[in-house]
Amino acid sequence: MTLSNGRSYLAIPGPSVMPDRVLREMHRAAPNIYEGEVVDMTAGLIDDLKQVAGTRHFATIYIGNGHAAWEAALSNVVAPGEKVLVPATGLFGMGWAEMARGIGAEVEVVDFGLKDGMDLGRVQGILAADEAHEIKAVLGVHVDTSTSLKTDVQGLRAAMDAAEHPALLMADCIASLGCDRFEMDAWGVDVMVAASQKGLMVPPGMGFVFFNDKAAAVRAAMPRVSRYWDWAPRAEPEAFYQYFGGTAPTHHLYGLRAALDMIVREEGLEAVWARHETLARAIWAAVEAWGQGGPIALNVADPAKRSHAVTSLHIGAPHGTDLRRWTEANAGVTLGIGLGMSNADDPQGDGYFRFGHMGHVNAHMVLGMLSTVQAGMKALSIPFGDGALDAAIEVVSGA
Missing domain, CATH: 3.90.1150.10 (Aspartate Aminotransferase, domain 1)
Structure with a gap:
């Protein structure tokens, strides 16, 4: 027994846990991906994703998990040989650092251990000492899923500003989006990554990258960006397929529509x-x-x-x-x-x-x-x- x-x-x-309502919306025959319902609803999904992220700027969808979102974000703003700073508070900070190494970046990791979180004064000191501004981005994990440590993202931005450093602030909100308060624009975050399978209540399979005008300008100056990871056509597509770099993740989109209705429009x-x-x-x-x-x-x-x-x-x-x-x-x-x-x-x-x-x-x-x-x-x-x-x-x- x-x-x-x-x-x-x-x-x-x-x-x-995925709501029955989300699963019911996904349980359907494949739709037309050239016109009709799934095409018509996508712009509304983008608007609601921006609301959840707290940004009026750009939101993009990738077919992939949070690791894919890590690589997509990095690929648009960090060229091989450029330097990033990773103040890590657990396994996922280390993982994002490894992803940066994988695209050829020079990575400086500051390991703050598994219990106490970031020493923002130390981060400020590192940035202030970088007088040549070699560090192009600071990668901070808002909530590290391994340790359950939550980073003061506003404080991290304040440390960067106090150091008068122009690096991009990039935030991993994979575990926190739709759970812990996060306000991208108000907190001065330039790039944020998230995924479908946690606070957004949709099965794994979609990654999201949000970025502002400052990050868009960095992307525009990049010598090259992988065609698939390039966020430019996804953010302002001329054709529907450009939202996704190919065939749309149709059933995930239906599930996401139901989830965002619950988060944004109802609760x-x-x-x-x-x-x-x-x-x-x-x-x-x-x-x-x-x-x-x-x-x-x-x-x-x-x-x-x-x-x-x-x-x-x-x-x-x-x-x-x-x-x-x-x-x-x-x-x-x-x-x-x-x-x-x-x-x-x-x-x-x-x-x-x-x-x-x-x-x-x-x-x-x-x-x-x-x-x-x-x-x-x-x-x-x-x-x-x-x-x-x-x-x-x-x-x-x-x-």
Whole structure:
């Protein structure tokens, strides 16, 4: 006998839970890609994507995942041999740095570790010392999915301005868009990348690159840009296929239309951000209570540096892996692995796991997940403090 039968809950930090409404919109025969409905609705998708990103400038769609968006963004503004600065706060900052190396860029990585986030004063000092302005772009991850660290993007822009440095500010919002507050234009971000499978609640397969006039001018001066990655025809297409560099991802577009209707036109972006914040605080309250009598702890100590979309936790090896396997096998709740958190004492990362709480998620899902985790700790004889579920309920009931 297992209690996992029934509808499962994928509580990992992407792909996120997809609304039935999104899936229904995708479940259709292939449409005409030369005229008609899918052609007519695409301009509206671009407008709504800009609203979610907080920009009045340019939005482009690529058929690919977040890694594709990384490469697309870099290919338009960084030439081989040019230098970029990557202040990294986890695995995905390092990954974007590797992508930059792959296109021939010279990469300076400043590793700020896995728990404390960026030292913006240090970033400012590095930029101020670059008097020749060799650094062409600063690559910052808004929310690193591995560590759940959230970067102060406004502060990063302020550090660049204080150093009087002209580099582009590029932000990875793959894990945060539609979950944590982000305002591209107001925060002075020049290029932003995102993807479909997290806060936007659509299956993996689409990457998005947003850019402003400053970045467009850099692109115009590039010696060459790969024909496929070139954002110019995608941003201002003369023909429909140029939006996508070829055949449109038709069914993803239908799903995206439904998702953006839910985010922009119905719930509203401010309410979406508030919902994610409240549910995140409920999770933090529960974990902090558990930690009073057991080994579980939030990876990020400072609440201001915690993501509202994903929470990384340490519970000690092998408890992280054992707990994930118990919740999935016995209760139908799949938790995220401790990605990028291994160390010499825990080479497989068995002491870590993650909660994904992004996109189509609500109070009963989060409270059910927390109850399941507590049941798993009890079943596995992992000690924990009392009052965790009450603490989470207090947050939810006070919202």
